[in-house]
Amino acid sequence: xxxxxxxxxxxxxxxxxxxxxxxxxxxxxxxxxxxxxxxxxxxxxxxxxxxxxxxxxxxxxxxxxxxxxxxxxxxxxxxxxxxxxxxxxxxxxxxxxxxxxxxxxxxxxxxxxxxxxxxxxxxxxxxxxxxxxxxxxxxxxxxxxxxxxxxxxxxxxxxxxxxxxxxxxxxxxxxxxxxxxxxxxxxxxxxxxxxxxxxxxxxxxxxxxxxxxxxxxxxxxxxxxxxxxxxxxxxxxxxxxxxxxxxxxxxxxxxxxxxxxxxxxxxxxxxxxxxxxxxxxxxxxxxxxxxxxxxxxxxxxxxxx
Amino acid sequence: xxxxxxxxxxxxxxxxxxxxxxxxxxxxxxxxxxxxxxxxxxxxxxxxxxxxxxxxxxxxxxxxxxxxxxxxxxxxxxxxxxxxxxxxxxxxxxxxxxxxxxxxxxxxxxxxxxxxxxxxxxxxxxxxxxxxxxxxxxxxxxxxxxxxxxxxxxxxxxxxxxxxxxxxxxxxxxxxxxxxxxxxxxxxxxxxxxxxxxxxxxxxxxxxxxxxxxxxxxxxxxxxxxxxxxxxxxxxxxxxxxxxxxxxxxxxxxxxxxxxxxxxxxxxxxxxxxxxxxxxxxxxxxxxx
Numbered sequence: 001x002x003x004x005x006x007x008x009x010x011x012x013x014x015x016x017x018x019x020x021x022x023x024x025x026x027x028x029x030x031x032x033x034x035x036x037x038x039x040x041x042x043x044x045x046x047x048x049x050x051x052x053x054x055x056x057x058x059x060x061x062x063x064x065x066x067x068x069x070x071x072x073x074x075x076x077x078x079x080x081x082x083x084x085x086x087x088x089x090x091x092x093x094x095x096x097x098x099x100x101x102x103x104x105x106x107x108x109x110x111x112x113x114x115x116x117x118x119x120x121x122x123x124x125x126x127x128x129x130x131x132x133x134x135x136x137x138x139x140x141x142x143x144x145x146x147x148x149x150x151x152x153x154x155x156x157x158x159x160x161x162x163x164x165x166x167x168x169x170x171x172x173x174x175x176x177x178x179x180x181x182x183x184x185x186x187x188x189x190x191x192x193x194x195x196x197x198x199x200x201x202x203x204x205x206x207x208x209x210x211x212x213x214x215x216x217x218x219x220x221x222x223x224x225x226x227x228x229x230x231x232x233x234x235x236x237x238x239x240x241x242x243x244x245x246x247x248x249x250x251x252x253x254x255x256x257x258x259x260x261x262x263x264x265x266x267x268x269x270x271x272x273x274x275x276x277x278x279x280x281x282x283x284x285x286x287x288x289x290x291x292x293x294x295x296x297x298x299x300x301x302x303x304x305x
Numbered sequence: 306x307x308x309x310x311x312x313x314x315x316x317x318x319x320x321x322x323x324x325x326x327x328x329x330x331x332x333x334x335x336x337x338x339x340x341x342x343x344x345x346x347x348x349x350x351x352x353x354x355x356x357x358x359x360x361x362x363x364x365x366x367x368x369x370x371x372x373x374x375x376x377x378x379x380x381x382x383x384x385x386x387x388x389x390x391x392x393x394x395x396x397x398x399x400x401x402x403x404x405x406x407x408x409x410x411x412x413x414x415x416x417x418x419x420x421x422x423x424x425x426x427x428x429x430x431x432x433x434x435x436x437x438x439x440x441x442x443x444x445x446x447x448x449x450x451x452x453x454x455x456x457x458x459x460x461x462x463x464x465x466x467x468x469x470x471x472x473x474x475x476x477x478x479x480x481x482x483x484x485x486x487x488x489x490x491x492x493x494x495x496x497x498x499x500x501x502x503x504x505x506x507x508x509x510x511x512x513x514x515x516x517x518x519x520x521x522x523x524x525x526x527x528x529x530x531x532x533x534x535x536x537x538x539x540x541x542x543x544x545x546x547x548x549x550x551x552x553x554x555x556x557x558x559x560x561x562x563x564x565x566x567x568x569x570x571x572x573x574x575x576x577x578x579x580x581x582x583x584x585x586x587x588x589x590x591x592x593x594x
Contacts, residue, residue, distance in 0.1 A: 027411050028407055028411055030406055030407050031404050033404070034401060035404070038426070041457055041460070042434070042461050044441065045434075045438050045445075048440055049436070049437045049441075052440060102332070105329055113329060122333075129343070131561060131564040131565065132344060132558075132560065133538065133541060133560065134524065134538070135542055136347050136549075136554065136557045137344065138343075139549060140344070140347045144342060144346065150346070181340070184336075213321070213322075239428070241430060242433060245525065262432065278432075278433045281433060282429055285428055286429075289424060290421060293420075293421055296420075296421075296428075302470065
């Protein structure tokens with residue numbers, strides 16, 4: 001530190017420990033356990049999976065080291081696989097859209113119409129269901145959406161339908177409803193964090209200048225909460241790419257998604273094929289993470305409630 | 306109109322303001338129904354006499370709680386789940402907090418790359434982490450699958466949460482407080498113990514609680530990395546495949562109440578700690594870096 005830049009308390013005191021290689025090693029040492037964990041138990045297994053994806057299986061389902069990209073090529077040449085992938089992306093997009101719309105309304109309501117204290121209580125109430133078993137909550141949906149389920153009984157007694165409908169579960173609609181249920185709270189938390197920071201006098205100012213309320217909302221509010229909308233979209237869309245429990249429980253045979261396909265490969269001992277498809281998804285997710293790196297505010301999603 | 310009325314308050318109100326308000330209220334009510342319906346059913350079926358958690362409702366009973374208490378397999382699964390989650394939470398909190406300090410304050414070469422690397426296990430689907438770990442354990446290092454491999458697998462997804470949450474708190478930490486402590490003669494260790502750690506404690510605790518809740522309910526990675534032992538979620542899964550009996554609902558109800566109690570106690574303790582710390586309000590006024 002030179003004498004000219006003395007800025008009172010704003011200048012960090014010089015430290016002795018920041019010089020030399022051993023000092024640097026000591027500085028980085030606390031990082032080692034986490035770094036090793038991530039390396040050995042996350043990146044190395046993915047690398048091992050990549051090696052397997054280059055190999056192949058023979059007629060006896062033994063794994064033969066062949067070193068080529070055939071498994072990847074085969075995936076894109078099989079119409080059924082590509083369709084499942086397209087359906088998964090479409091499902092992700094649909095659930096993300098409905099989650100954003102629904103949570104925008106809820107978060108706006110909490111941020112604008114409710115006192116901050118009660119909004120926090122409401123957020124807590126929104127998260128509480130997530131402290132109980134995911135499996136059982138999804139299982140409960142079968143009791144609600146099924147042929148003898150609560151929804152059918154309500155609709156029957158209201159006279160809206162004349163016989164129990166099988167439309168709600170064991171198909172894409174069932175998967176859609178339950179995935180929305182699972183991911184909605186994350187979107188609400190993120191959007192509330194954005195809407196809570198917004199200065200609402202801006203809307204009044206816009207209307208004072210002649211904008212209609214909807215115009216003010218569209219051109220003043222929405223652009224400013226864009227980062228929140230993007231964060232929410234990421235935290236809903238990406239996990240859906242790997243959802244296999246919900247589709248397998250409420251999706252029936254027609255509602256299965258790409259992760260169910262991966263699981264089927266492994267169940268049938270087609271490790272190289274499953275590994276190739278798995279890595280395609282990892283690559284896709286990684287690209288999304290790098291593109292949207294500015295919006296990955298994990299702490300906004302998980303540490304606010 | 307009185308002179309001292311805030312001009313903002315005299316803005317003309319949209320014709321649709323009342324409609325919007327009621328619409329939003331309706332949406333919120335629908336949300337509550339949507340979120341709590343499955344929970345209500347889950348809890349209700351644990352008190353219902355019918356043999357499977359489904360309609361029609363047969364009548365109230367505590368029978369399933371009795372069955373639960375005498376189900377050895379279920380209880381050992383709960384025991385496994387609790388011990389795994391405690392070990393995971395303690396290890397992940399320590400490992401993650403240490404790494405967060407280096408991430409924020411150390412001169413890592415590619416801090417943004419490291420941040421993305423730590424976000425990956427959170428965002429990469431659990432099914433892929435589970436499968437890659439299974440291949441790694443069974444075909445590469447030939448480890449026996451057990452609760453140890455479950456703990457290892459769960460650490461992969463919990464440590465990043467602690468790292469990112471504690472790092473975000475450290476980022477907004479006012480370092481002048483540390484310099485002041487050093488200026489007053491405190492050793493770095495003493496500063497860490499008495500100044501830094503108490504101030505970031507809420508973030509560390511939040512991280513630990515997230516680890517516990519994630520671990521207790523973790524199914525996918527556990528399913529692929531567990532040997533012949535059972536945890537509560539894997540037990541429930543095998544039950545779902547062969548038909549759930551409501552004692553599983555009874556366990557889930559007990560666990561929900563237990564989690565609520567833990568969080569309640571934690572927030573009371575945290576709230577008390579907050580009140581004991583003077584200057585909190587002032588700190589909050591400093592915007593995060």
